[in-house]
Amino acid sequence: MRGGRTSLAREGATLPLIAVILALIAVWYVGAVALNAPQAREQLAEGAGFRDLAAATWSMTRPVLPAPHQIAVELARSLFTHPITSPRSLVYHAWVTVSAALAGLGFALALGLLLAIGIVHVRLLDRSLMPWVIASQTVPVLAIAPMVVVVLGNLGITGLLPKAAIAGYLAFFPITVGMVKGLRAPDPLQLDLMRTYDARAMQVFSLLRFPASLGFLFPSLRIAVTLALVGAIVAELPTGAQAGLGARLLAGSYYGQTVQIWAALFMAAAMSMLGLAAVSLIETLAARRRGGRL
């Protein structure tokens, strides 16, 4: 994304960001009152003041919009009160989803790298396969998720693998496109230089093309992390899976447990941010060996 990392986003954004988040939370509380009021009025005695109404809307068991503190309490409860191996712990569900996303990311990375190397070195692959890889980024690939899960289920393959397959399939495209761009990033002079040294193809790859591609790998890895997580979550929907963040979302929507849905949603967002932070950490470590720049 072109707008991804502008200077605006970096320079002294902490204070404004906190202000915006606080404003959002305030709007959220007001919204909770507005959305939950009809339901709350039924429970309240005649003549109850606004104070009572607000208190009621912020403490319902099945609110239309739970108040932020309710979500925080639910998150804390489901994170810390159960052992993390228990199906009642949100950590357990998060791990079920994240492990599938990670496995898929691993697939995607290996396959994407291999294919990118092929596309950069073999003209036939570049001309025949690359247009399809680019075109598939415009297609809602996620739509195949239910079918893949069902078909693999028919073959007796359930659990992590179908989810990892979908996560990997989604993450594969941006990684391939990014790596092809990266492996092609060296300018003609840098390539000519290698030719004057009579460098072998392997040396051109390991000393020039691969190091040059890292700057492109990390941005596509960020996109891939989010996609893999979305893929793993959506893959949990069609079978009505028992575990995972997607399963929690689905169960919550079946039983009207809005607070549980929001808690699962925030957990998914946290996992996404954790993944992005991990990518940034690796990126920083890689950049440090190069004097701070990739």
Next chain:
Amino acid sequence: MTEVALLQPVMRDDLVIPEAVVSARDVSLVFDAGGQRVTALSGVDLTIAAGAFVSLIGPSGCGKTTFLRAIADLERPSSGQLLVNGMTPAEARRRRAYGYVFQAPALYPWRNVARNVMLPLEIMGLPRAERRARAARYLGLVGLGDFARKFPWQLSGGMQQRVSIARALAFEPKLLLMDEPFGALDEITRDGLNLHLHELWRRTGMTVVFVTHSIPEAVFLSTRIVVMSARPGRVVEIIENDLPATRDLDLRETSAFLAVAHRVREALRAGHSYD
């Protein structure tokens, strides 16, 4: 059989004189740019002796860079004979006969200065200790000994180009090919680097082929100046530069210097009047 034997003495003409580092006979090069044929070089004859400093000068499009790239086996002549150290350019390249300095530094931004200089040495498989020693020696030679651990983007343009010269010198080639190495630099930096290059050439006794479009630069640095003209690229005149072997920047104010510069300018103008 006898005929061939009889012809041999006649063919002696074509034999390569041993001290010729580069010899071009009737070299032409035609590009095929999207169906259009562009003649970049036409019938170039040139012999460059060992230890010479030869400048190729001419307007843009005269094929001076193309000729340099042909010597380096980065382009292939369409016809004619081009030999480097008595070998084809491809063979010479495989034996790592020359160092090449491009218009831009072409440093790898993920390697620090010393590791950039070591790059060719790694490719050529020199042992680690030797690589370090050479990087230190040649960075010292271009006056950048203190910057070994900096990264290219932390250096000025002139310093970057000096690193790229050190990189070209590091594997100690007998022939240095330079393609407008100072073209993108400001005049003050350029003067300094010209002086530096001149002293480097005198100390090492290398052969240098130097592409430029600056007349003072060509006159200051060269022992011979090859004037070329465009469409099609060809050699107009070869000017022997008999200025003293040891030169400093003040030389450029002397009448002898201006006389050579004048001859070069006249030759360039003559080349232009063809079209």
Next chain:
Amino acid sequence: MKAAPFLWTALGLVGATLARFAVADAAPGGMFGATLGATLALAAIAVLALFLAMVGFARGEGWFARLATPALFGFLLLWLWEMLVIGFAVPFVLLPPPSAIARAFGAHLALLTQDFAQTYLHAVIAGYALGCGAGFLVALAIDRSPFLKRGFLPMGNMISAMPIVGIAPIMVMWFGFEWPSKAAVVVVMTFFPMLVNTTAGLAEAGAIERDLMQSYAARYGATLLKLRLPAALPHIFTALKLNSTLALIGAVVAEFFGTPILGMGFRISTEAAKMNLDLVWATITVAALAGSLSFGALALLERAVTFWHPSFRGSS
């Protein structure tokens, strides 16, 4: 261009067609019948000829060669899929052959059209227009306040990177099972990319151009209209293109969470559960076509509107 690739293409297509008939003939009696040898020979000829045709076209330049190579590659993949599924009698519930998918496409055309109307014409278009429009307007609104920009931009980036489709069950609760709940998901998914990209685009105009406007004593509005919005267009189109894909994903996936009896997401999830994979694949085809055609249309529009941008200049 040389004639050889065209000849190889013709030979390959004829060989592939014949092989397709041969394998259909050979399949029913056990695995392969008496014509196994003939099938294999025809298939080998077809693969070899198509391969040589692709190699030939891949060497060429120009739009035709650039189109012919991936087209042949796509054909080869579809044909291999067809041949392998029929040849090895792969069960229909695992993978239907492309020919069966094409038949399902024809047979259920009315149903597929209804699904398309429900998901694309209602949810996607309404949500896309609202989300992109709101993102654009909010970006304009916060443009004059550096403080708000610094607050909204990192948050927009953060939220863009989150699994937003997860809000689908909440939207279904709020807006009901019909298409407005799907449109709501699309609005949220498309809002932030547009906000972030428009803001970045408005910062795109260079200092010299701004100084020029300043020297004319141009008002904020004039500078915005004459300089900054045109300069922002490439970024805005980036968001428009990205959002066209996101919108379709959002609408389809939101339907996995609950929907009336129509819609592409609904069709995919229910028919997959019923093992009607040919209809599932047909719906996926519709979704793929809708996605790539919308993207293509936006890309054409972008080319027409921002022809001056360096990324287009060289190519025309």
